[in-house]
Each structure stands twice: as structure tokens, then as C-alpha cells.
Amino acid sequence: MDTHARNAKWSKGVPEMDVLSLAEQEIVCNKVAKQLFAICVTVVTLILIAIIAGMFEYPWLLDYMTDTANTTNQNLSTAHSQAGRAGGTIASLTHMLPVLAVMLIPTMAVFYIIKKPLLKRETKKLVEEKLAATPSTDDVLTSVYWEFSNQEYMSNDAFTLDIINYIENNKANWNPNGIAINSRKVCIV
Structure with a gap:
């Protein structure tokens, strides 16, 4: 997706962005994209820390994570070709899917929940800066x-x-x- 398509898609439900030019919309979208990246990385990091802390607290979680790692390594070590490795990865996916879901679902939820408020906030900031600079x-x-x-x-x-x-x-x-x-x-x- 190019920047113009992203700008159009992101500004669709944000009427505050209608007063901005395309260049200003791009500035707002770039700022929000950087903020969302930082927030999502923080959320994933906190989830990983919670999983690691949970493995110390709950032995069954440590066993599950160890079993997932062993299954993935075993599937990949028995495959000697590129196609075999892809098959090994897919075979291991059933073990990795719950871990990926625990990491991705909250991250995507945070992304979609805060995207519009961030766009509105950054648009408001830009408009206020323009008004302050305009006589x-x-x-x-x-x-x-x-x-x-x-x-x-x-x-x-x-x-x-x-x-x-x-x-x-x-x-x-x-x-x-x-x-x-x-x-x-x-x-x-």
C-alpha cells in the first residue's frame, strides 16, 4: 500500500482530516504510524514479559512452551529441503498458534482502538500549529x-x-x- 492509499484509508472515518491537504494528511499519518509502531512493540514486549513471568509462576506454561519449542525444532531438523522446512513449520503451527494469538490479538486490538484517536489528536495539533502561525x-x-x-x-x-x-x-x-x-x-x- 502506497502512502496516498494509506492516507485515504486512514482518513476515511476521521472528519477532522478533511480540512488538511494531502501533504498534511501524509505528515499526520506518518506521525501516527510511528506512534502506533512504538505502542505495538511495547504491547508485544509486555506480553512477552508476562509470558516469561508466567512460566516461572505456572509450571504447566513452562511445559507447554518447552513442548512447542521441541516440536518446532524436531519438525525443522527432520526436513532437509526448503519444501520440507515449510512443511515442518506448518506442522508446528498448531503448537505455536495459541502463543501467536496471545501476542497478536491484543496488539491488533490496541492498534485499531487507538488509531482514530491518535489521528484526531495529531490533526488537531497540526491545525492548531497552522492557526498559531497564521495571522x-x-x-x-x-x-x-x-x-x-x-x-x-x-x-x-x-x-x-x-x-x-x-x-x-x-x-x-x-x-x-x-x-x-x-x-x-x-x-x-
Whole structure:
């Protein structure tokens, strides 16, 4: 899966990411991927530590792990070809499956449970950083008066001329080359 496909897939259920550009979505997804990797490695490590501690506490768990290791080694040592080793691994899989399940199921659960909250948090951080870096636009386009109509304008110059001619004060307050709102989406009420 390439980064654009991952960005699209990860941002699907996160409406907060709709305001971000593709590059910003990639930044958020990369940060979250690194965080998820660190968290999942930590979870697997804690599970391994719990299994090892359990082997000291419960002799049956030590016997099970020893039996699993012996079965796997025996299946692999009797196979003398690459196909035989693959068969030995598959034969040993029934012994290894419970151990893999104990390690993978909680790790995958943690991954899917915290992925969206992490994406939302990182998106919020990025948006707040952008807002902090952007000058305040509380008084954007104040004292510019205009009555909307169905007329279509073929150029910015024609629209600017009509705005300036609409009311004399518009000439001093209208800046057609300035950025009024630095956003991909705007809701005008």
C-alpha cells in the first residue's frame, strides 16, 4: 500500500482530516504510524514479559512452551529441503498458534482502538500549529458591502470593478489580491 492509499484509508472515518491537504494528511499519518509502531512493540514486549513471568509462576506454561519449542525444532531438523522446512513449520503451527494469538490479538486490538484517536489528536495539533502561525483574520473583509446576484463574472478584474463601484467606501477596504481566508473549505452563512 502506497502512502496516498494509506492516507485515504486512514482518513476515511476521521472528519477532522478533511480540512488538511494531502501533504498534511501524509505528515499526520506518518506521525501516527510511528506512534502506533512504538505502542505495538511495547504491547508485544509486555506480553512477552508476562509470558516469561508466567512460566516461572505456572509450571504447566513452562511445559507447554518447552513442548512447542521441541516440536518446532524436531519438525525443522527432520526436513532437509526448503519444501520440507515449510512443511515442518506448518506442522508446528498448531503448537505455536495459541502463543501467536496471545501476542497478536491484543496488539491488533490496541492498534485499531487507538488509531482514530491518535489521528484526531495529531490533526488537531497540526491545525492548531497552522492557526498559531497564521495571522488573525477576525476582521477580514470588514466594511466591504456587496449584494449578491446571479451575475457571473468572467474575470477577477470585472468583479473588483463592480465591488468598488457598488459603494465608494469599498475602494478603501477591498483588497482583491489579499488572502481573505486561508482554508480549503469555507462555510458562508
